[in-house]
């Protein structure tokens with residue numbers, strides 16, 4: 001008999017420890033300890049973002065770290081194996097920080113009717129020697145629903161509820177799934193517990209709302225980063241992680257994120273004034289979820305690997321309604337968990353939710369919906385038809401693949417204005433700049449282009465510029481000097497141009513495939529957390545958004561959260577979501593020549609075809 005050697009790893013500054021078996025990396029230890037370390041590539045050893053400083057016996061591979069960084073003692077968490085007990089310091093740059101998370105969305109156009117869990121009140125006469133009807137049948141009779149199902153835990157609490165409530169009870173009826181089912185019974189007293197939750201599971205962030213199912217009012221809101229970030233920043237890195245180590249750990253991480261947020265919601269709600277009663281998490285009776293297809297697979301513990309490989313087939317587009325206890329969610333164990341159906345592996349329920357919230361599927365006008373993120377998802381259509389596609393835009397707008405890029409957290413430059421050689425910028429939290437987030441990058445590239453610091457291929461024009469510097473072959477444009485210089489290079493700009501080109505090309509392919517032009521589009525909805533911060537004019541200057549009048553654009557905010565709320569409180573909305581799923585035709589762009597041509601044409605500022613951007617041309621001529 002032999003035992004596997006274990007090593008204790010202690011992380012600072014949080015001062016938390018964990019034991020891991022020999023052969024596991026410091027990144028594995030961080031995941032087990034709940035310490036969030038940036039790991040853009042999901043532990044592949046290629047991104048260089050998981051830098052740590054280690055004290056104690058270990059073996060490490062250098063990966064992409066340069067000599068200078070290596071000699072200063074930095075190691076990669078994913079390439080460091082403990083050979084004894086270790087102390088690990090996680091520097092600020094490697095910590096995942098909570099930043100701006102979009103939790104708002106446009107006003108809903110739906111009223112509560114047929115929520116996922118309904119409350120029915122039943123009043124009945126007490127049994128007597130002449131009236132032998134059993135408790136369950138008596139309840140069904142009073143509700144005039146003889147076939148209504150009842151879950152065993154509710155059946156167990158029924159006799160006490162009936163008698164202590166003097167034969168007047170409230171039955172919580174789950175309306176989704178295979179049929180209506182009573183999941184809880186309690187005496188009918190005036191109370192304030194009629195609650196459900198809507199959640200948006202994003203690849204980066206998770207946002208949740210506690211909702212009064214009776215009135216539709218949002219009672220409390222909370223958000224955080226998705227704890228799965230330790231397993232890679234984008235969907236493909238997460239799927240690769242699941243392939244290597246199983247989906248179970250990723251499921252634990254997302255369930256852990258939601259459970260923590262549920263507990264935050266209850267604390268927020270209970271801290272409010274004018275309450276007649278406090279609530280507990282197990283009084284949340286239903287959960288409605290919006291998320292991309294991979295996130296929904298991971299939530300359910302479904303192996304997502306086939307999403308990654310041609311022909312990109314998920315296990316399901318629209319999972320069955322499940323019980324909270326089956327997933328380990330800390331709400332009422334029998335609470336139904338409903339996931340909004342998605343159309344394809346890369347057009348998920350979050351996009352269906354965007355459409356639902358925008359209302360484009362109910363109108364005659366032609367609408368284009370763009371959800372800007374690591375994948376740019378696009379929907380074109382109206383009440384009669386809808387086409388959709390997804391483009392792999394890359395992480396540039398979320399701070400990845402850009403040397404000065406960062407997420408939208410404190411210190412990120414979020415707005416840039418420039419006149420000739422003078423730059424003016426604002427940072428999130430009005431603190432010292434640490435890098436540039438997506439909205440700032442769009443502004444910066446647009447303003448550099450407008451002021452002649454970039455040519456149409458996106459090359460920095462160093463001659464005569466006070467802000468451009470050359471080091472060897474690398475030309476950079478300096479936005480901020482000081483201890484922490486912030487500068488952008490030709491390579492960074494090329495990555496940004498590739499990202500915007502992919503999104504614009506996706507829109508163009510949809511428009512062309514129905515023989516229309518952008519001018520035929522009556523309305524453009526911009527969805528997604530990042531979308532709400534975009535300056536439309538600057539996005540048009542770089543050729544990310546079509547050159548249409550400003551009044552045709554509408555920000556809808558976090559459509560995934562708004563759509564999830566609609567489906568939580570309204571049966572009609574759940575039917576509409578199913579109808580959107582049926583109505584959308586998916587175009588796979590992965591091997592489309594048309595997409596490749598459009599993409600190549602869009603790899604310029606704003607585009608090779610300036611006729612598509614007449615207002616930008618006029619601006620440049622001026």
Ligand code: FES
Nearest residue numbers: 039043045048078
């Ligand atoms: S290099 Fe370690 S996570 Fe990317």
